[in-house]
Amino acid sequence: MPLFPEIKEDFSLHSFNTFHIDSIARYFTEVNSIENLKEFIASGKLNENPFLVLGGGSNLLFTGNFKGIVVHIINKGIEIINRTDDSVIVKAAAGENWHEFVTYCVNQGFGGLENLSLIPGNVGSCPIQNIGAYGVEVKDSILSVEAIDIQSGELLAFSKEECRFGYRDSIFKRDLKGKFAICSVTFELKLNPVVHLEYGAIKQELSAMEIGNPTIADISKAVCAIRHSKLPDPKLLGNAGSFFKNPTVNQKIAEKLTETFPRIVSYPLGNEKVKLAAGWLIEQCGWKGFRDGDAGVHENQSLVLVNYGNATGSNILTLAHRIQNSVYERFGVKLEMEVNVI
Ligand SMILES: Cc1cc2nc3c(=O)[nH]c(=O)nc-3n(C[C@H](O)[C@H](O)[C@H](O)COP(=O)(O)OP(=O)(O)OC[C@H]3O[C@@H](n4cnc5c(N)ncnc54)[C@H](O)[C@@H]3O)c2cc1C
Missing domain, CATH: 3.30.465.10 (Uridine Diphospho-n-acetylenolpyruvylglucosamine Reductase; domain 3)
Structure with missing residues (x-):
């Protein structure tokens, strides 16, 4: 591998983002060491162009072609x-x-x-x-x-x-x-880990596995099983996990919301703050399983927006805005995107 990284032109990012959006990067390069990256920065190439540092592409939504340099970080160790x-x-x-x-x-x-x-x-x-x-x-x-x-x-x-x-x-x-x-x-x-079993689903999974005194390996296994059963595999269905963050509101607002919507899902955070389950809010607005062309909301997970095949990033973003607007109209709560929109 040469010290100065190779630069590819008009490079498809389709397999470099888990939404599988077919965005084209004007330039694309991979850096496999800190020296490589330093050399690249010293060349001034990043000053001449907009740039994006890319990892696994699982928290990104490309809404068009990328007109600068994508720098894919692949150093190992x-x-x-x-x-x-x-x-x-x-x-x-x-x-x-x-x-x-x-x-x-x-x-x-x-x-x-x-x-x-x-x-x-x-x-x-x-x-x-x-x-x-x-x-x-x-x-x-x-x-x-x-x-x-x-x-x-x-x-x-x-x-x-x-x-x-x-x-x-x-x-x-x-x-x-x-x-x-x-x-x-x-x-x-x-080296003497304290295990975290607060999330009910982990306890349930472990008891289904008939494990009473779990090791960290057991917990990892249980988490993998839960994730496999609940979340769409990006290899099969384009997505970037939770599209929105769970919103945090003041306790007074949470109390008012609970009066109007007694089944609202919320978690007290202390300091007079309460976290609301974004998935519940979205589901109440009727979005679960919604599909418009190839852009959709997952049928089991309202927080996960999906690409059924040929959706563009703009299709997904338009859907995200519609969801934000309807949640705001119904509950007066603003949903913030967790995914990085490029
Ligand atoms: C099915 C699924 C489930 C998920 N579940 C969870 C979950 O349970 N919890 C959770 O927190 N997240 C979850 N995510 C989101 C995602 O996996 C995480 O945010 C992950 O850390 C993103 O890593 P990435 O390497 O793919 O980042 P990328 O998508 O490549 O990049 C994300 C952002 O980080 C920047 N970036 C990437 N690498 C670098 C770097 N080396 N230096 C500087 N900037 C960089 C990018 O420019 C971009 O802004 C899920 C995603 C999917 C698809």
């Missing part, structure tokens, strides 16, 4: 940095596949990520929206994030605090959006 009696510090390259990394950790007995099994995408993207599932967020296991400044080419380390993690949120989605390419993530994982 997992390194154990330190080990004590209780914990282990592991650094993983951004281009590692997330589920393969979780599986590696589970097989080694490193606990903390097992509830996040089978989330699509790469390690480098996990801090961006602080991925979460089944009662766990990745921020709880992240120690630091290493990223390159796209302008200067400087490699910087961000502590967990500097990442400013929130619900499906971090500094990389806000102040630093599009300014850094994440190269690696360092995790602190537990």
Whole structure:
């Protein structure tokens, strides 16, 4: 592989995004090391064109052709940095596949990520929206994030605090959006893990598996089984998981909503805040299973928008706007998109 990455022109991104939108990138390149990326930045190519850093393409919606450079991060490597009696510090390259990394950790007995099994995408993207599932967020296991400044080419380390993690949120989605390419993530994982079984579905799955005292491997297995049964496989049906975030409202608003809609699904967060289940709101507006051409709402999961084949990104986005409008009209609640619209 040459040090300077090859640049392809008019490159189809169809198999590089899980919505399977046939967007064409004017330029496309793959970088397999930090040196590669530094070299590329030094060439000035990223200053001449709009650019997009791409991981597994599982949290993106292309709404047209991309008129700049797509930089696909594919560096690999997992390194154990330190080990004590209780914990282990592991650094993983951004281009590692997330589920393969979780599986590696589970097989080694490193606990903390097992509830996040089978989330699509790469390690480098996990801090961006602080991925979460089944009662766990990745921020709880992240120690630091290493990223390159796209302008200067400087490699910087961000502590967990500097990442400013929130619900499906971090500094990389806000102040630093599009300014850094994440190269690696360092995790602190537990050697005597505390298992997280708060989510009812995990308990049910484990009891169906007749497991009373689960290991992290059992939890990973249970999570994979639940995800296989509930979520559409992007290989078979284009989607990017939950299209919207669960909205957070003030307690007073939540109380008013509960008076009018007694069956509303909500979770108290403390601090007078309440999280509402976006899927429930969408379902109440009649969108579950809706289809317009090849753009649709999944028949079992109202939060998941799907591409039945030849939908364009604009078709999906139009549907997303219609859903947002109807939820706002009925409940007065604004739904924010979780997926990155490009
Ligand atoms: C079926 C399905 C289920 C899902 N379930 C969940 C879930 O349970 N929980 C959850 O949190 N998410 C879930 N997701 C969303 C998605 O898997 C995650 O957000 C994942 O972290 C995205 O990773 P990616 O590598 O595919 O990112 P991409 O889609 O490639 O990129 C996402 C964003 O990050 C940027 N980016 C990517 N890599 C880098 C990098 N190295 N440096 C800087 N910026 C970068 C991109 O520019 C883009 O803005 C699901 C998606 C699908 C399809």
